[in-house]
Amino acid sequence: MKNRSLLRFGMAGLVLMAGAQSAWADVTVLGWPGGPEESALRAATDIYNAQESVTEQNKVDLIFFSRDGFFDKLQADLAAGTDAFDVNLLATYSIGRYAAYMDPISLSGEAESVFGDTVLSTMQFDGKQYGVPTDLSLHFMYYRTDLLQALMNDEAAKARYAEISEEYLGKAMEPKNPDDWTWEDFAANALYFTKAVNSESPTRYGTVLQMKNLLFNMMVFHSLPRAYGADWMDESGNITVDSEAYRTALQLFKVLLDAGATPKDSLSYEYAEANAAYASGQVAAMVQWNAAAAELTDAEKSPTVAAVTSTIAPPTGPEGRFTHIHGLGLGLNRNAPNREGAQMFLEWLSTRDAALAYAKAGGAPGLTAETAAAIADERADLVQLGDYASSYGFVMNGATAEKALSVYELQAKEFTGYWAGSQSLDEALAATKAGMAELLK
Amino acid sequence: MRRGRSLENSVLAAPVVLFLLLLLGFPTVLDIIYGFSDVTFETLRNPSFNGLDNFRTVIADDDFWHASWFSLKFGVLTALAECAIGLFLAVYLAPLIRQHPWLLAFLIAPMIVSPAMMGLMYRLVLHEFVGPLPHYLYTWMGDSPAFLSRENVFLTVFTIETLQWTPFALLLLYMAYEAIPLHVREAAAVDGVRPLKRFWYVELPQMLPTLGIAFFIRFIDGFRVFDNIFVLTGSGPGGSTMSLSIYIYEAFFKSGSIGKALAASILLFVTSFLILLLAGRLIRGRAE
Numbered sequence: 001m002k003n004r005s006l007l008r009f010g011m012a013g014l015v016l017m018a019g020a021q022s023a024w025a026d027v028t029v030l031g032w033p034g035g036p037e038e039s040a041l042r043a044a045t046d047i048y049n050a051q052e053s054v055t056e057q058n059k060v061d062l063i064f065f066s067r068d069g070f071f072d073k074l075q076a077d078l079a080a081g082t083d084a085f086d087v088n089l090l091a092t093y094s095i096g097r098y099a100a101y102m103d104p105i106s107l108s109g110e111a112e113s114v115f116g117d118t119v120l121s122t123m124q125f126d127g128k129q130y131g132v133p134t135d136l137s138l139h140f141m142y143y144r145t146d147l148l149q150a151l152m153n154d155e156a157a158k159a160r161y162a163e164i165s166e167e168y169l170g171k172a173m174e175p176k177n178p179d180d181w182t183w184e185d186f187a188a189n190a191l192y193f194t195k196a197v198n199s200e201s202p203t204r205y206g207t208v209l210q211m212k213n214l215l216f217n218m219m220v221f222h223s224l225p226r227a228y229g230a231d232w233m234d235e236s237g238n239i240t241v242d243s244e245a246y247r248t249a250l251q252l253f254k255v256l257l258d259a260g261a262t263p264k265d266s267l268s269y270e271y272a273e274a275n276a277a278y279a280s281g282q283v284a285a286m287v288q289w290n291a292a293a294a295e296l297t298d299a300e301k302s303p304t305v306a307a308v309t310s311t312i313a314p315p316t317g318p319e320g321r322f323t324h325i326h327g328l329g330l331g332l333n334r335n336a337p338n339r340e341g342a343q344m345f346l347e348w349l350s351t352r353d354a355a356l357a358y359a360k361a362g363g364a365p366g367l368t369a370e371t372a373a374a375i376a377d378e379r380a381d382l383v384q385l386g387d388y389a390s391s392y393g394f395v396m397n398g399a400t401a402e403k404a405l406s407v408y409e410l411q412a413k414e415f416t417g418y419w420a421g422s423q424s425l426d427e428a429l430a431a432t433k434a435g436m437a438e439l440l441k
Numbered sequence: 442m443r444r445g446r447s448l449e450n451s452v453l454a455a456p457v458v459l460f461l462l463l464l465l466g467f468p469t470v471l472d473i474i475y476g477f478s479d480v481t482f483e484t485l486r487n488p489s490f491n492g493l494d495n496f497r498t499v500i501a502d503d504d505f506w507h508a509s510w511f512s513l514k515f516g517v518l519t520a521l522a523e524c525a526i527g528l529f530l531a532v533y534l535a536p537l538i539r540q541h542p543w544l545l546a547f548l549i550a551p552m553i554v555s556p557a558m559m560g561l562m563y564r565l566v567l568h569e570f571v572g573p574l575p576h577y578l579y580t581w582m583g584d585s586p587a588f589l590s591r592e593n594v595f596l597t598v599f600t601i602e603t604l605q606w607t608p609f610a611l612l613l614l615y616m617a618y619e620a621i622p623l624h625v626r627e628a629a630a631v632d633g634v635r636p637l638k639r640f641w642y643v644e645l646p647q648m649l650p651t652l653g654i655a656f657f658i659r660f661i662d663g664f665r666v667f668d669n670i671f672v673l674t675g676s677g678p679g680g681s682t683m684s685l686s687i688y689i690y691e692a693f694f695k696s697g698s699i700g701k702a703l704a705a706s707i708l709l710f711v712t713s714f715l716i717l718l719l720a721g722r723l724i725r726g727r728a729e
Contacts, residue, residue, distance in 0.1 A: 072694040079482035097697075100483050213675050263569050264587030267678040268594075273568060280570040409695045417679020420591040 026057040027341040030074070030085040032328055033064035037135050040363030047357050048348055058341035071405075074098070078333070086336035087346065092326035092395065093219075095125040096402035103332045104128035105343060107350040114352050116386070118393050119366035122327035125400050131329030132349045134358060136366030138325040138388055139223050140311040141186070142278060142296055143178050143285035147193065147202060147308075151175050160200070161192045168197070168259060178285075181315040183224055186285065187252055187261075193284035196260030204282040208274045209253060209262040213416040215408035217270060220287060221415070222324045222396065225249035227317025232398040232407065232436065239436045241411075242429040245319075250428070254419055267420055281305055287314050290364070290385060313388050325393035327366065366393075403439040410435040476703040488700075495704035504680055505705060508688035515599065515684065516664030522603045524656045527610025528648075531618050532640065538615060545615070549608040556605070560672030563601050589674055591681050598670050598682060602663060610655045617651035618644065657720065661713075685709055 031041045041062060049059045063085060065073055071094055077084070078101035090098055107129060111120065115133055123131035151157050152175055165173035165188040173188045181189070190206030191197045197206075210217045222230075230245035256262055263269065263277055275292050277283050281304035288296075290311075299306040314323050330349065336342050348354055355365050359379055366389045372382045398404065411432055418428035476495060478488035499505050530548075538544050554562070567588040569575045575585035588597045621644055629639045667686035676683035676691060683691075685705070693702035 069694075075482055075694070075697075079485050211678070213678055213680070264585075265567070265569060265589045267591065268589035268674050273564075276568060276570045282570065403697070406696045409691070413676065413680050416677075417681075420678035420681065422591060422679040422681065 026338045027060045027087065027345050028085040029060055029062050029087040029330065029342075029345070030089055031062055031064055031330070032089050032135075033067055033070070036362035036364065037328065038064060040358045040361040041134070043361030044349065044354055044358045044363075048345060048354070054344075058338070058344060060345050071097075078102075081335050083333070083335040083337050086333055086338050086342035087330050088333050089328060090123070090131050090331045091328050092122040092400055093215075093404050093408065095123065095130050095400045096404050098331075099125045099130060099402070101334050102130055103334050103339075104130055105132070105332050105346050107132060108347050110352050111350040113368060114350065114355050114371050115366060116368040116390050118325070118390050119327060119386075122325060122366075122395065123329045123331070131327075131331035132346050133327040133329045133366060134349070135328040135364045136290075136325060136385060136389055137327070137364075138290050138323045138385065138393060139220060139287050139314050140290050140293060140388075141178065141181075141285060141287050141314050142292070142309055142311055144203075144305065145308050145310050147284050148175070148178065148189075150202075151192070152177075157192075157200075160198060161188065164188070164191050164197055168255060178310075178312050183227055183249075183252060183315045183317050186287075186315045187256060189285060190256055190261040191259055194259065194261040203284050205263055205277070206261040206284050207256065208269065208277040208283045208286045209256060209266050210269045210271065210274050210288075211253070211257065211262075211266045211416055211419055212268050212270045212273075213412045214270050215405060215412050218408045218411045218415070219324045219326065220289070221249070221253070223287060223314045223322050224252065224317070226322040226324070226394055226396075227315065227319060229317075229319040230396075232396040233440060234397075237440070239433050239440065241436055242433045246429065247425060250415060250418060250425060254425075257419055267416060278302075279305055290381075290388075293381060311384070313392050321392050322394050323388055323392045325366070325389050325395065398436075398440050401440055406439050407436055410439065472703050472706065475699055476707045478700055480699045481697055482699070485699075491700070495700040496708070498698075498701050499704045499708060502701075504683065505685075505688060507680060508683045508685045511683060512664045512666065512685040515595075515602070515666055516660045516662075519599055519602045519606070519663040520656050520659035522599070523607045523610045523659050524614075524652060526603070526607045527612075527655065528614050528652065530607070530611045531614035532644075535615065535618055539619075545612070549612055551605045552608050554605065556666075556668035557672050559601065559605055560669035563597075563669075564673055567597070591678050594674060594677055594682055598673065601669060601673070602666065605669075606659060606662065610659060613651055613655045614648060617648045621647050653724075 029041070029045070031038060045060045045062055048054060070089075071091070074088060075097065078088070078098055081101075088098075088102075090102070107120075111132075119133050119136060120129065122136070123129060123133050151161065158174055161175050162172040165171065165184075168191050169184060169188060171184075173185065175189070175192075176185050186207070193201045193203045193206035195201050195204050210220050225245045225248070228245035228248050230243055230249065231240055234240050257266060265273075269277070271289060271292070274286060274288055275295060278286050278288070279296060279302040293311055295301045296309050297306050297311075302309075313321055315321070330346060332339065332342055332346065349358075352371060355367060355371065356375055359365055359367065359375055359382055364382065364385060367382055367386045368390070369383070369386060372379075372386045376383050398407065401407075414423075414428040414432045414435070417423045418425055423431075475488060477490060477492065479491040479494070480488035534544070534548075538548075551559075566572045566574055569585060574588075578585035587593060625643060625647075626639065629643045634643065665686050666684050667690065670677075670682050670684060671687055671690075674682045676687050689702045689705050689709070692698045692705065
């Protein structure tokens with residue numbers, strides 16, 4: 001009797017397991033957790049799974065790690081040869097790190113017209129496509145329209161502006177429309193709107209710089225040296241970090257920090273701290289990730305500045321206007337148990353319909369002007385995003401290499417050391433050059 | 442009978458021993474192998490032996506010595522401060538805690554917070570635009586210092602660590618203080634010894650072993666500091682707040698220099714072991 005009951009329980013368990021197995025999707029996708037990326041991926045996946053052409057064994061299931069240390073955990077998993085997921089997240093700056101554990105993929109025929117070459121290149125390594133770009137990150141300059149308007153209409157203020165710029169930057173400058181700003185104008189404006197420099201300033205600081213020893217802060221910084229022609233390597237693979245472009249950019253940040261034009265604790269600031277500073281109303285302008293636009297222009301989240309904040313591409317320089325871009329995307333795990341199903345999903349994700357569905361659900365794909373126009377009413381920000389990406393986007397030569405993340409880490413350490421005053425500019429650049437030569441050889 | 446009990450003990454202890462061997466022994470052996478190998482994330486399964494190369498790299502690395510100095514300084518200073526303040530509070534508040542024992546639970550509350558959360562909390566508390574401390578400093582004094590600048594960051598992380606872990610020293614030292622027999626105090630009082638002298642010549646010597654243990658535990662904890670500093674400042678501008686634990690973490694995960702990271706951790710282990718051995722001998726010598 002007892003044995004029979006056990007047998008029944010066993011049979012029931014097996015039936016349940018079999019049922020669960022059939023309910024489990026056979027393409028497992030590891031996505032970027034939390035935030036709009038997760039909501040957008042969930043929405044797009046629902047649409048994909050609802051298609052009649054997608055068989056039961058090719059339906060997609062999503063899994064997520066926590067964001068903290070995401071890429072370190074992913075590195076450890078991939079290196080261990082995991083087959084727990086078929087498709088995983090990757091980012092432009094980590095493609096080289098993960099390429100050894102992933103396989104190139106093929107995209108739909110529409111991909112080029114949907115994303116454009118620049119955006120597709122954010123998911124390429126060694127000339128091969130390793131992922132579908134899902135979200136694009138670049139930089140906007142956020143500035144206070146009310147402050148600039150008041151400055152432009154005040155002759156006495158303009159004279160003071162010229163005095164300050166002459167004293168700190170070596171030449172008398174006059175306020176300009178932000179559309180026409182060079183990085184020198186950015187610096188002059190930052191100095192003018194700083195209480196420590198100009199006691200009449202309506203704000204405590206002219207800008208807020210993210211100078212924490214953190215790789216992402218280097219990405220924000222890079223839009224400046226690039227405008228002066230900086231690159232990591234030349235065509236022959238020689239490290240070119242010890243250049244006039246990098247020197248000018250590093251010195252400009254140092255001038256602003258030493259003059260008190262950015263908060264005193266800027267050496268510990270990153271994304272969140274900079275947003276909080278700007279949202280307080282005590283900062284006149286800053287360069288920040290595009291993701292901050294949703295927060296800083298929302299009257300509920302940033303009541304002090306939302307109505308008077310405008311965004312534009314970062315300032316220009318002698319070599320033009322640039323913004324660092326990188327993408328998040330999804331690629332194929334080399335040990336994927338269901339390679340065919342995974343490839344099908346990735347191909348679908350690169351179609352126009354999928355990209356638009358992803359965008360409508362809150363994602364931020366870098367779309368060409370033609371594609372973005374289709375949802376311009378709902379997501380006007382994506383028009384600007386796509387426009388800036390194709391017009392000003394750049395990726396440093398070597399920034400998708402296997403050790404690209406380590407290069408960012410190295411630069412963060414050495415450059416912040418210079419800004420903090422613990423080493424000279426020459427020492428910082430020499431150490432960076434030596435380290436980069438080792439990492440990118 | 443004795444034999445049967447011995448067998449029983451072995452059988453009962455076997456799962457724990459096996460578990461510990463698997464959980465601690467395997468990673469330790471793997472760490473030692475990797476420490477002497479040229480290994481990356483791509484070659485985890487087939488590392489190539491490279492002798493002492495990783496150790497030479499670590500020893501030649503200025504950052505390793507900076508990180509070691511930071512950890513040593515941080516460990517010693519925080520342990521000293523925590524024990525000194527803990528001792529003062531234990532003695533000063535003893536009559537109050539005796540009357541209201543629940544006060545002790547209140548005083549040790551900071552220990553309950555995880556160090557990473559503590560770092561996160563101070564990231565907010567010290568932020569110029571959202572933190573209460575800079576807000577009131579601006580309101581009352583018109584200015585607020587840069588708590589996390591290169592000049593002030595050590596003092597800031599030192600203060601945060603001390604505030605969180607002084608209660609640990611307080612707890613141990615209060616217990617030791619209360620364990621001093623009443624008749625010893627009474628005898629000293631009858632002999633007319635004043636409170637300060639009584640503390641110095643009668644009570645403190647009896648608390649010394651506990652004080653030594655508190656210092657030692659706090660030093661170990663301070664020396665291996667990671668969470669709160671990592672959350673608060675990372676490795677700091679130019680690596681100014683890079684502790685040895687942060688150095689090992691960054692070498693392993695950020696630079697992918699697995700061999701170098703593990704060589705540093707082996708050096709750390711050997712040094713700690715030697716210090717422990719020395720401390721053990723000193724304590725035994727005193728006891729004899």
